[in-house]
Amino acid sequence: MSQHRQTRIQRRNSEAILEAALEVFSQQGFRGATLDQIAEVAGLSKPNLLYYFPSKEAIHVAVLSRLLDVWLDPLRAMNPDGEPVAEILGYVRRKLELSRDFPRESRLFANEILQGAPRMRAVIEGELRPLVMDKAAVLTRWMDEGRIARLHPVHLIFSIWALTQHYADFDVQVRAVLEGEDPYPAAAGYLEVLFRKLLAV
Amino acid sequence: MSQHRQTRIQRRNSEAILEAALEVFSQQGFRGATLDQIAEVAGLSKPNLLYYFPSKEAIHVAVLSRLLDVWLDPLRAMNPDGEPVAEILGYVRRKLELSRDFPRESRLFANEILQGAPRMRAVIEGELRPLVMDKAAVLTRWMDEGRIARLHPVHLIFSIWALTQHYADFDVQVRAVLEGEDPYPAAAGYLEVLFRKLLAV
């Protein structure tokens, strides 16, 4: 029917596989995950997985590439024509919501970078770097216009990533220290204060 | 000869194994690492590894427990009787130096937390949490005395961890964006400015 002739069954099963793979890969890492586990979570048999994807590696790559777009959307959404502090705080808030609502995605991404990004280096250099450079230029312009404090723009972006992703990636540690208390309400308030002070001219 | 009768050979080989295990575990994760790889890096045979340690798991635990002390030392070194801003900036600086000089340790730790800390949860709850609580109390006192801005003390500590460890754990990403430029000089300056602004009353 459509240009990429994909049946209902294909769409449903591919989706189930990618969802299950995200669950298992983000918990166990690439090497720690087994096709049997993914098949079990997806409710399919192992050979059936390999009917839809040629290999374990292909599943991993598919999950990662689907992930990256969602992951970069908040940065893309930072509007060069908006009010600087509001735009940056909005970016921080959206990124923190991503950590809260999609911790598996965050951990899978962290895992991949930790291992040296063997399957993503090309994408990082080809897509992430230009985007960061573009947004860094916007930040620099805002600094030149005196609308936010002068800071290293790229490290400013790094600090947003670090502070927000920490709550997803180190969730176990955070909750252990906080004795299980939900960290997100306090984190949202803390980060807003932090960036307001940091950006004030 | 000594109370823990350990020969020169034992000390040398145990050391070589732990060093090799750190190298391999931090790059590949627990499941991704193999005894053969560790043996190769250590310059020993696989059965010889298992002459010194009873299992792969035991090696991993040994590496992790040696790690934790070094990792928490900078926080322990924060002096309750010192000048607040200097103490906190000193902590940030030491933690960033740890990321720069011991990135493998940072990544191994990150890996363990990412997987849900299966082999460290007890230590985190029994050692890290009390230490954080203790230092959080010191920070709260400084805030009460009006010597630093009032902030959530535990999230303040989290933000120090997040911002400093990011440079070790996401090294590949950081360097990809910066086109290979050494991030540490700029990071040190950026973080000092950030925390000075944040802590100013």
Next chain:
DNA sequence: GGCCGGTTTGACCATCCGGTCAGCTTTGGT
């Protein structure tokens, strides 16, 4: 009902990997 392409699976294979063991070599004390 019968056919056909897409879908599913049980059984199987080859490899990897943690761990064992019997016996060899080296070391150090006397």
Next chain:
DNA sequence: ACCAAAGCTGACCGGATGGTCAAACCGGCC
């Protein structure tokens, strides 16, 4: 020099795991 203990290793085992395949199954169309 001798010997007992410490240190070391090649060969092997058993289970896990990614991947294959021939055969069975199933749903829509004539």
